[in-house]
Amino acid sequence: MSRTGMNTLEVSDLSYRYGEKQALKDVSFRLHEGHFTALLGPNGAGKSTLFALLTRLFVSDQGRINIAGHDLARSPRAALSKIGVVFQQPTLDLDMSVMMNMRYFAALHGIKGRDAARRIDQALERLDMRERAGERVRSLNGGHRRRMEIARALLHEPAVLMLDEATVGLDFKSRRAIVDHVHDLADAGLTVFWATHLVDEIRTEDADSDDVIVLHQGRVLAHEPAADLRGTQSLADRFMEMTDTESPADAETIESSAEALT
Numbered sequence: 371m372s373r374t375g376m377n378t379l380e381v382s383d384l385s386y387r388y389g390e391k392q393a394l395k396d397v398s399f400r401l402h403e404g405h406f407t408a409l410l411g412p413n414g415a416g417k418s419t420l421f422a423l424l425t426r427l428f429v430s431d432q433g434r435i436n437i438a439g440h441d442l443a444r445s446p447r448a449a450l451s452k453i454g455v456v457f458q459q460p461t462l463d464l465d466m467s468v469m470m471n472m473r474y475f476a477a478l479h480g481i482k483g484r485d486a487a488r489r490i491d492q493a494l495e496r497l498d499m500r501e502r503a504g505e506r507v508r509s510l511n512g513g514h515r516r517r518m519e520i521a522r523a524l525l526h527e528p529a530v531l532m533l534d535e536a537t538v539g540l541d542f543k544s545r546r547a548i549v550d551h552v553h554d555l556a557d558a559g560l561t562v563f564w565a566t567h568l569v570d571e572i573r574t575e576d577a578d579s580d581d582v583i584v585l586h587q588g589r590v591l592a593h594e595p596a597a598d599l600r601g602t603q604s605l606a607d608r609f610m611e612m613t614d615t616e617s618p619a620d621a622e623t624i625e626s627s628a629e630a631l632t
């Protein structure tokens with residue numbers, strides 16, 4: 371049962387270190403329920419570390435994570451049952467059919483029999499993958515494999531769907547199809563959290579804008595609708611400007627070496 375206003379993810383003052391390396395620092399945000407939020411950050415920003423913490427692969431003693439009203443540290447099972455996750459690395463059994471993969475995953479969640487059949491059918495339908503149910507995963511192209519993983523992540527009817535760079539390695543057409551499918555899920559009311567470093571996966575038009583969280587060097591630099599964030603610029607230019615790490619000291623060095631060359 372989900373209560374109104376609870377189908378979301380809230381992170382407060384979350385920090386994480388790998389030894390000396392501070393990967394996340396005081397990260398706080400609350401996703402807008404039923405919207406598509408992009409977690410936008412360049413390589414090394416901390417996106418995968420954040421996903422590892424959200425899915426409890428890693429644990430931090432600094433900060434809190436609340437998923438659909440459940441505190442992840444205090445009620446991990448309840449909290450984790452409310453998220454659907456698609457990791458950067460595919461996690462499919464290539465020698466099983468699409469249907470067998472789906473049934474296996476449903477069973478892991480205690481979903482069986484007719485209920486499982488109904489949910490699998492619905493989830494495959496939502497990703498336009500129904501006619502491929504009998505195919506072996508090995509015979510699917512990369513885009514269809516990813517769509518299957520997304521369908522699988524929906525089986526237990528999560529409150530929040532999280533995807534970590536879900537389009538890595540796909541060609542443009544497959545990437546576009548997945549981006550569109552996941553936007554459709556958000557348009558139907560699902561809270562979506564989409565990690566990427568590709569600005570073209572984000573909708574920036576005023577009338578139909580995604581939310582964006584800009585993560586850079588482990589810190590949240592912005593959290594607002596993409597249309598507001600870009601202003602009169604393109605989102606690509608705005609993002610480059612925000613994450614340009616060249617320090618004033620570096621700029622001086624570059625200028626003086628340029629002078630030395632003339």
Ligand SMILES: Nc1ncnc2c1ncn2[C@@H]1O[C@H](COP(=O)(O)OP(=O)(O)OP(=O)(O)O)[C@@H](O)[C@H]1O
Binds near residue numbers: 388391417420
């Ligand atoms: N096991 C580790 N040990 C030490 N440092 C690490 C480790 N894993 C990640 N880091 C560092 O932590 C920072 C955040 O890494 P993370 O992988 O979370 O970034 P990311 O935004 O997911 O990047 P990418 O887009 O390249 O996957 C980086 O500086 C990275 O080098």
